[in-house]
Amino acid sequence: MRYAYQATDQLEEGDIRHLKQIICASFLAIKVVSAFGEEEPTESKFITPDQLVWTDNPLRPGAQMAVIEGDPKKPGPLILRLRFPADFSVPPHWHLAAERFTVLSGSMLEGIGEDGDMSKAKLLTAGSVGIFRAKTPHYVFTKEPIVLQVHTAGPLQTFPVKP
Numbered sequence: 001m002r003y004a005y006q007a008t009d010q011l012e013e014g015d016i017r018h019l020k021q022i023i024c025a026s027f028l029a030i031k032v033v034s035a036f037g038e039e040e041p042t043e044s045k046f047i048t049p050d051q052l053v054w055t056d057n058p059l060r061p062g063a064q065m066a067v068i069e070g071d072p073k074k075p076g077p078l079i080l081r082l083r084f085p086a087d088f089s090v091p092p093h094w095h096l097a098a099e100r101f102t103v104l105s106g107s108m109l110e111g112i113g114e115d116g117d118m119s120k121a122k123l124l125t126a127g128s129v130g131i132f133r134a135k136t137p138h139y140v141f142t143k144e145p146i147v148l149q150v151h152t153a154g155p156l157q158t159f160p161v162k163p
Contacts, residue, residue, distance in 0.1 A: 039077050041069065052081060059158055062088055068149075072156040080156075082148045084108070090140040092116045092161035097153035099132045106146030111139050114161045137161050 047068055057063040063084050070078035081104075084090075092114050103124050110130060111121035114137045121141060124130065132138060 041077075054081075054083065057082070060084075060088075060090060063090075070154050072154050074154050076154050078150075078152050078154045078156060080150045080152075082150060084140070084142050084146050084148075086142060086144045088140075088142045092137050092139045093158050094135050094137045094161065095132075095152065095159070096134055096157050098134050099130070099136075100151040101130045102149045103128045104147040104149055106142065106144045108146050108148075109141040109143075113137055113139075116161075 052066040052068070054064045054066045057065045063082060065083075066081040068079040068081060070076050072078060072080070103126050105126050107123060107125040109118055109121035110124050111117065112132070113120065116139045118141050121139070130138075
């Protein structure tokens with residue numbers, strides 16, 4: 001019987017293949033954990049709505065943003081609240097990191113793709129959730145004010161589909 005800890009010159013081809021499978025599985029497990037941002041928070045705390053600090057979103061005049069966790073300019077987990085006014089649109093764009101969001105209030109039309117076609121967008125009401133893979137082009141239209149909570153990873157970068 002051969003063991004994985006034997007010197008490589010004593011391993012048979014099947015043993016080497018098995019070691020390669022273990023190494024690949026280990027790297028995959030690490031990748032999955034890092035993809036979900038399983039980074040330890042800097043502290044345990046509660047945040048109430050009245051503690052949020054809303055700022056104007058420099059990329060979208062009229063929109064506001066509150067950072068709940070993380071720093072949009074630095075690598076790491078990021079939780080944001082976004083407020084969009086009525087009759088607001090965000091043209092097709094994409095981000096380097098995956099994005100998960102929940103509509104907390106209001107409703108919006110959100111579409112996936114590069115064309116920005118509102119007829120292809122889906123109506124998302126309060127409680128709806130969106131999950132986008134990294135680099136997925138998407139766009140937004142609002143008819144009423146909305147608030148979203150977004151979970152992603154920093155640094156937050158937005159790339160227009162058609163600059």
